Amino acid sequence: MKRVSVFLSVLLAVAMLAACAQPTPQVIEKVVTKEVVHQVEVTPTPGPETGPRTITFFTTEADPPQLEILSKIIDEYHKSHPKVFIDVVTGTPATRGNRIATLLASGADAGIFEIEPAFSQDWAEAGYLLPLNDVFQKIGGKAEYVPGSYFEYNNTVYALPYATSVYGLWYRKDLFAKAGLKPPTNYDEVLADAKALTDPAHGIYGISIPGSTNASVDFFSTFLWQQCLDYFSPQGDVTFDKPEVLEAIEKWVALTKYAPPGFENYSWSDQITAFITGKAAMSIYAGRLGVRMMDQAPQLQDKIDIVRLPWQTRPDSPYVTFGSWSRIAISAKTKYPNTAKDFLQFFLSGDRLARYDATVIGHMVPPTKSVAKLLENWDSEYARNHSDWLAFFNQNAAYTNHPANNMGSVVGCKFVKRDYGPPWGSAIFSKGGVIDLMFQQIYVGGKDPEVAWKDAVKQIKQIRQEWLAAHPNWKPPQY
Amino acid sequence: MSKLPFRSLSSDHSVSSVFSLAISDYLLALLMVSPALLLVIVFAILPMLVGLYASFFHIEAATLKMHFNGITNYRWLLKKSLFWQSLLRSFIWVISTTVIQFLLGLGISLLLHQELKGRNLARGMVLFPYLVPAVVLSLTWRFILDPTMGVFNRMLMDFGLIHRPIAFLGNPRSALIFVIIAGIWKYTPFVVLMLLARLQVVPVELEEAAKLDGAGSWQIFRYITLPWLMPVVVVTLLLRTIWTFRQFDIVYLFAFGGPLFGTTTLPVLIHYLAFDAQQLGPAAATSALMLLLLLAVSWGYFAWYAQAEEKLL
CATH class of the missing domain: 3.40.190.10 (Periplasmic binding protein-like II)
Incomplete structure (x- = not known):
């Protein structure tokens, strides 16, 4: 009997465990052809709408x-x-x-x-x-x-x-002024400013970038898009394998040399904390940073400002930021x-x-x-x-984008909003997905960016291929 | 079949005797456990079976449409190095925390069993870590270990042990070590609680008889206290093994499974597959494999428990 009761309690415990088991100023009209296994009846069956x-x-x-x-x-x-x-x-x-x-x-x-x-x-x-x-x-x-x-x-x-949130580059006006710098307008300036403002002896670093497995992809994607690049074409072909992507990754990684120690494990929240506690001169985030600053570090409110994400490296770079x-x-x-x-x-x-x-x-x-x-x-x-910050967010709301919700959002250096994400995208863009992991391998594992990028491309192609094999009737959207 | 005592007591009354004839011990027992049994079936057995069933399907995350794919999920999973690494990490996490918790718990419980000043206060205080919610514990440790603001780095730097802050949770190995330390800190009090309760009922006359026969402290512990503790030790280890194996909160909240999946154990992997990667079939397959593993481990413990009980008798 004891055997049975012990075994039943074990079974109960394990059973409980098993139970656990976008936007653009331009909207494109589209016709999408996609596999549909069976249609659910659309017509609602309204009840009487008079009583409780x-x-x-x-x-x-x-x-x-x-x-x-x-x-x-x-x-x-x-x-x-x-x-x-x-x-x-x-x-x-x-x-x-x-x-x-x-x-x-x-x-x-x-x-x-x-x-x-x-x-x-x-x-x-x-x-x-x-x-x-x-x-x-x-x-x-x-x-x-x-x-x-x-x-x-x-x-x-x-x-x-x-609502949406709109990412921008927050910066410390006082630190920039003290160093004789102006707010950056392009990538080279961000890099130079980050380097100039990094002062480990005083615990100040140039730019706060989150590198944990739940953050990199959101931030890096803004950089990628502004280089006229993307992960997929509008039809779902992999474009992340272009050589220019490696260049973008290397440039992004170069910025992290001036990030606070431990940035590789920062979530979005940690990197805000680093900024509002005076550990970083720049930070990439949306309006919540301002809200937290007002609440937790109001002494900074006249010392910080926000500008568009200045990642442009070429004159025809489209402006795209992160937000959903x-x-x-x-x-x-x-x-x-x-x-x-x-x-x-x-x-x-x-x-x-x-x-x-x-x-x-x-x-x-x-x-x-x-x-x-x-x-x-x-x-x-x-x-x-x-x-002025509120006006900034309102003006830039139309340029928010999310890699999982907009397949092929940058084509020919133009940002296009389609609201159709790669159906195989979860394992690539989610927390701990391929892109986050690629950066972790570079930041934490010390992997060469080119090797990490090639691995990521291989995985992305494999994930896409596996999904296509499971959905043989899927056809790429036609715009 | 044996009958309950009340039947004989009421045998003179015709209505009662009819009633008692109709309800056998077995049926009565079944009726009494049926509410609990129903809950177990609905909330544990059924989901478990659904989970097992789901592991043989490809499931569309958006619409939950299911397509039978046989053992494809299992084959996919067994080919993934991430699964094997997570399994290995689970073993490291379970074995290290359980063994150290047990050794510490045994030592502390023996200490608290002695007639010492302030013993009652100490007994109360030792339970404190067990009362701290996992989310509070994880966030506190994250803050303590933070390289820019945390006190741990500051302390090491003040003592001249390091010259620049170290991101302890930014390295896969050290992150796992700190998760293990936190797990040990939180759950050792449970072991203390269990063993201390058992120590209270070790027969004093046995110890006294042994002392009269010239037995030393070690011999008393080895031949009287330990055998007496064994059934509780086995149950405690069994519970700690199961609970630690399926522990999600502390492990996940410490470093969200990272860096580089360095703190991804099987439950964290299931969460990742189901909710982040939206691969519900492989997530269900992982749960099923974990279930089998736990059953096997539990069966081993069960045999050990029976052995310990027999020895005591």
Whole structure:
């Protein structure tokens, strides 16, 4: 009996374990041909939308101030629609895709939810998403939205944005002035400035760059794009094997000579910390750096500024930065599609969205012109002191891009937003993916950049080949 | 089949006797465990079986459409050096932490078993690391070891042991070593707790008899205390092995599996495959292999436990 009970407890323990088991100023019209195994019925089956209705709202924006404002907005809606109840469900970006995919694939009513950018097209094709053209038009349509901010597929809008983050180069004005330097305007100047400002004796380094397995790809990609290069062509052919890519990698690695010790294990958050604690003269990040500086190192607020990422090495370099629009969609299977759309319109328009985006002002850059204007004149210390930063983020929101969501985003030195990521991209662009690992091998493993790059190219080709073998009916998108 | 005592007590009452006749011991036992059994089936056995089933499919991450692909996931996995490296790292992590935790835990528990001043306070304090949440522990250690702001580097530099900060978590080997140190620090109190509880019930008369027969401290420990502790030692080692093998939080939060996958153990690999690389089939296959491995290890412990019990009797 003891044997049995011990064995059962073991079995229970192991069983528990097993259970664990974008945007551009120019939007291109596209026709995409892609393998679809079977279509899910698109037509929603609306229930009576008059009685008490409960709709779930899934979000990963789970900071207390964000949830507080969201609750207030929901309360306001509830006052004018007393029979409508919105249940907020929170999650993390890491598991968002799998959680929502499970709900959608099972045919459950997923309600209103943040969409997983890399899955957008698959979900639209599978009929999981409710068309939102009417909501889009009521909010203001193309005239109101930043180009490429909303998700449109086959002339149907399926997801509407609420914010993006926009990367730029933050720099210490005081340190630059003391060294007689001006803000850098191209790569050579960044490199020279980083070298000039590095002073290990005083614990100051030129540039804070994150090199851990959850960060490199986001930052390096901006550099790659600005060299007129990309990982894939719009049709999905590997372009990362061009010799110029190696040159780009070497130039990027050269910058890290002037990064603080331990940068190879920095996440995006660690590199912000290095900057606001005075350990680095430059840092690449979005508006959150400014928010954290105001909160944790307000003495720096007159000493720092932000400029566009100055990676240009040639006159025709396109301006592209990093960022991904956070978008909201509605399940096609929702019981109350009209109510859900009505709430979404309420939430994404007027001062509601402004209040929501103001919770991390400067980092949550709004997608509509009217809300952007509202935030530039927002009644907060940050907006009063740094409306120029807010204007900077608004002006550059159209140039944000993400390698996993936009295949072949730079063609012929032009940045094009298509909202179609390489379907095999997860293992390449995710945390610990091929690109992050390539840099880790250089930073930590001491591998020669050329060898690391060749290995990465080999792996990328293999991953793509394996995916194509498993999806023989896939055809490259035609634009 | 034997019957429960209440049956005979109520045998004079016709209704009770009918009832008792209808419910055998076996059925009653089954009824009593059924709520717990149901929970185990729904939340453990079923997901485990689904996981095993999923390991034979190619799964589209976006739509969860499944295509049967036989043992392709297993073949793919067994060809990957990352899997073998993660497995090796899991063994290093499990063996080193469990063995050191046990040795430290045994020493501390024997010490705390002595009549010493402040023993009760010490017994309470020794549990402290066990109470610290894994996320707090990981973030604190990350901060302590940070090369630019951490106190550890500052201390080493102040003592003149190093001349420039070292990124301890930036090197695959040292990162794993510090994860192991943190694991030992956190879970040694559990071993202490288990062994100390057992030490409380070691028969004093046996020890006294041994002393009268001229046995020394080592002999008393070797021939009385240790055999008495053995069943608990085996259970403790079994639990620590299983828990450490599937430990995710500390290992992941320390360095997110890096650098260069230097802290990627099997659970971290499963997380990476399922949530980062979106390869759900191979992730399920890894879980299945891990399950088999744990079952084998557990069976070994189980045999050892039976042996220890027999020796004691």
